[in-house]
């Protein structure tokens with residue numbers, strides 16, 4: 001265990017961060033991070049106790065700040081809390097004394113984030129979801145066992161699982177095989193939009209739920225090669241809506257269970273019960289589809305793979321004796337692949353509808369790449385669409401769906417000149433960083449052009465990382481990219497999208513997205 005005594009540097013520092021205590025002085029930069037003279041190997045490291053941050057109080061530590069009506073850290077407004085902390089304390093902020101969980105250190109410096117990522121170990125630990133960890137490893141251990149997937153799994157079990165599924169999930173040559181089902185699902189979504197518009201051509205207030213349906217349908221097609229009928233009003237089953245609702249309930253309550261007083265560790269609170277019911281529902285409904293698909297696939301002794309095979313089929317083919325790996329992977333994809341992609345699509349449509357000039361520029365690109373009205377979407381054509389990709393990147397820069405990612409320190413590490421002990425959770429504050437003029441000029445403006453090759457702006461590669469980085473990077477990233485590029489292309493090809501209501505605030509809802517009715521006006525082109 002790391003010692004926290006002043007000035008002491010333990011033996012467990014990573015080689016790249018090892019410091020000799022020969023030099024005595026360091027200076028604090030304008031941005032708040034200590035500037036280390038010469039190489040870090042010659043700098044003094046400050047003790048963990050000196051990291052600035054809000055003071056914990058006796059008994060309740062800093063947890064009281066998350067208690068409604070008492071503290072002023074609202075979970076759905078963590079973006080604002082983070083910005084406030086940065087302004088008040090600088091580039092590194094410690095939130096200590098959190099009941100039932102390790103300290104958090106918020107980091108606002110892209111160079112330091114880069115260093116942490118580049119020194120990543122074989123099995124990086126993403127600090128997230130102790131409640132899900134409990135569900136997978138204690139409550140439903142009978143079901144998950146040692147192959148519990150990648151979400152809320154760490155160490156050897158995560159490593160073994162990720163190694164088995166990484167290749168089909170992340171190879172571009174695999175993801176490009178799914179353009180056709182993804183494109184067909186997007187066509188169904190466009191028909192659905194036409195169907196649900198009112199006389200003013202506006203989609204209903206619960207349009208986000210329609211986007212969730214599209215997202216779920218897309219994942220089911222890719223992961224299982226199954227049609228759930230989410231976008232067909234007459235075929236959509238109650239159970240499918242229940243799955244969407246359960247995923248929402250899961251994400252809504254995760255933060256509450258993590259950051260408020262963790263009574264759930266002592267007894268079943270109403271939030272805990274809601275959360276567990278949601279997880280059971282997600283597991284049971286998803287497993288019904290997954291099991292029936294796997295049963296079909298394992299009927300024959302050999303599992304064949306061809307261009308049209310689903311992801312579970314590909315994973316199964318790698319080890320037909322262990323269908324559980326494919327099943328649990330699919331379950332993780334259902335768990336985290338619906339709301340994330342939906343939030344991104346909602347946010348991109350919102351930005352395009354409120355930046356008409358940029359939308360028209362995108363339409364021009366679409367018309368150039370798809371001159372014929374029946375031109376099919378292909379991987380090559382999507383590759384050509386640099387302005388489309390720039391619009392997506394720019395939205396995720398301004399409004400990253402996941403506002404902060406992080407790593408739990410697996411050994412003592414020097415960050416911003418402080419010794420951060422093993423076990424502390426370092427949270428990279430991407431939302432604040434990527435909206436800071438330290439890293440992006442005119443950060444408050446939606447300027448997709450800044451991402452084009454012709455742009456003169458140089459970006460720090462670690463300032464905006466919407467899908468994370470390194471060995472634990474988003475496993476669904478290729479599919480998310482493909483789904484988002486396809487649906488946005490089809491939407492802008494079909495409609496001029498406008499928004500005529502009050503400006504929407506962004507909130508953690510439960511992903512970071514515009515909070516409020518997404519009443520887009522979709523005018524046929």
Ligand code: HEM
Nearest residue numbers: 150333337340341344401467468469472473474475476480
């Ligand atoms: C715009 C959409 C999405 C965003 C912004 C997003 C973002 C992220 C981020 C930030 C992480 C953490 C990465 C890290 O720790 O470095 C992550 C992990 C993950 N994502 Fe995504 N994601 C998206 C869509 C998806 C989709 C569609 C799927 C599944 C089909 C998916 C599956 C996963 C999985 C399984 C992990 C855990 C990887 C691991 O721990 O090994 N994501 N995602």
